Each structure stands twice: as structure tokens, then as C-alpha cells.
Amino acid sequence: MLITAEQKNSRQSDRKVRLVANSVKKLSVPAALKQLAVMEKKASTVVMKVLSQAIANAVHNHGLTLNDLTIQSILVNSGTHYKRFRAVSRGRAHSILKRTCHVKVTLTSAPPALTKVAPKAVAAPKVSAAPKPKLALKTQPTQSPASAVKKSNSTKRTTKKATSVAAKKESNQA
Numbered sequence: 001m002l003i004t005a006e007q008k009n010s011r012q013s014d015r016k017v018r019l020v021a022n023s024v025k026k027l028s029v030p031a032a033l034k035q036l037a038v039m040e041k042k043a044s045t046v047v048m049k050v051l052s053q054a055i056a057n058a059v060h061n062h063g064l065t066l067n068d069l070t071i072q073s074i075l076v077n078s079g080t081h082y083k084r085f086r087a088v089s090r091g092r093a094h095s096i097l098k099r100t101c102h103v104k105v106t107l108t109s110a111p112p113a114l115t116k117v118a119p120k121a122v123a124a125p126k127v128s129a130a131p132k133p134k135l136a137l138k139t140q141p142t143q144s145p146a147s148a149v150k151k152s153n154s155t156k157r158t159t160k161k162a163t164s165v166a167a168k169k170e171s172n173q174a
Contacts, residue, residue, distance in 0.1 A: 001062060001109040002072065005054035006102065010046050014078040014101035017043040021074040021103070029055060029069040029107065046103060047074065054105045064109050075104040 010017070020043040024032040029051070036048040051071075058064045079100035085093040 001064075003054055003058040003062065003064075003069070003107040003109070004104060005050050005057055006104040007046070007050045007053070008102045009079045009100045010103060011098070011100055012043055012046055013099045014076050016041070017046055017101050017103060018076040020044050020047050021076050024051075025071060025074055027071055029066055029071065032071055047105075050103045050105045054107050058107055058109070062109065068109055069107045070110075072106045072108045073104075074106075075102075077102045077104075 020036070020039060020041055023039075024035050024047065027035065032051060033048070036044045036051070055066060055069065058069055059066070079102050081100070082098035084096040084098060086096055088094050
């Protein structure tokens with residue numbers, strides 16, 4: 001059973017109220033009330049009032065208890081804007097928008113059904129009779145350092161220098 005409560009044209013920005021509403025979505029009603037009571041935002045009182053209206057509707061109209069209720073959704077939409085003007089220099093005026101919002105809370109009477117998950121079967125430890133032979137990896141032939149040096153397209157002089165340096169390293173290692 002769905003129980004709804006709505007408040008329209010609340011004098012608060014919809015973005016600020018939505019921030020608070022998203023923090024209590026999908027919670028049980030007692031947990032949401034505790035969460036809203038400790039928040040230090042003005043918007044938490046707006047959401048708390050609408051939530052208490054929905055709780056009162058559920059208790060009075062449908063005879064439900066507080067612990068049976070969960071929040072299904074909280075919708076926060078923008079309302080009308082009050083337009084005001086502020087005087088600025090040179091006789092001009094800048095507009096100010098005083099925003100409002102609509103808050104709608106929907107409660108469900110039963111907590112969401114929990115599905116039982118079958119316990120995982122415990123696998124028996126593997127016992128091997130003899131160790132398996134390791135596969136031989138294909139090895140690539142090693143390149144000489146002179147051929148491994150990346151040749152640049154800038155000048156032939158740097159290429160000759162790089163090959164001579166690589167050849168010296170190879171002779172020192174041997």
C-alpha cells in the first residue's frame with residue numbers, strides 16, 4: 001500500500017532540499033527520522049515535516065504502525081520563482097530569483113521482501129597424486145643490443161653513435 005504526502009511551494013531551493021532527501025531515501029521511517037533530526041540543514045526540517053505528514057496519513061487513514069513503514073521515494077521538484085530586483089550602480093537593477101520547491105514523500109506499508117540466498121557449497125580440497133609437468137615456454141631469440149636500439153629518423157650521425165655505444169657495451173660484457 002502506498003501512502004503519500006506532498007508540500008508545495010516550500011521556500012527553499014530545490015537543490016538544497018534534494019541533497020537532504022537523497023540521504024534518507026530507501027531507509028526505514030524510524031531510521032530516517034533519526035537521520036533528519038541530527039542534520040544541521042534548514043532543508044532537513046522541510047523533509048521531516050512532509051515525512052511526518054505521511055506517517056500521520058498512514059496511522060490515521062490506514063491503521064499502520066511506524067515500524068511497518070519504509071520510504072519508497074522522495075521527489076523534490078522545482079516550484080515557482082519569486083522575482084525580485086536589487087538596485088546597483090548607474091541606476092540599473094539586477095534580478096534575483098527566490099526559488100521554491102515541491103516535496104513529495106511516498107511510503108510503503110511493508111518492508112521490501114528479502115530473498116534468501118542459498119549457501120555456497122564448500123568445495124572439497126583437491127588432492128593430486130603426482131605433480132603435473134610444467135609446460136615449456138617458447139623463448140624468442142635474444143637480440144643483440146645493436147639491433148635492439150631504436151633508430152631515429154633525425155640524423156644518421158645519432159644512429160652511428162648509438163650502434164657504436166651498443167657495440168662497446170656488448171664487448172665489455174663478453
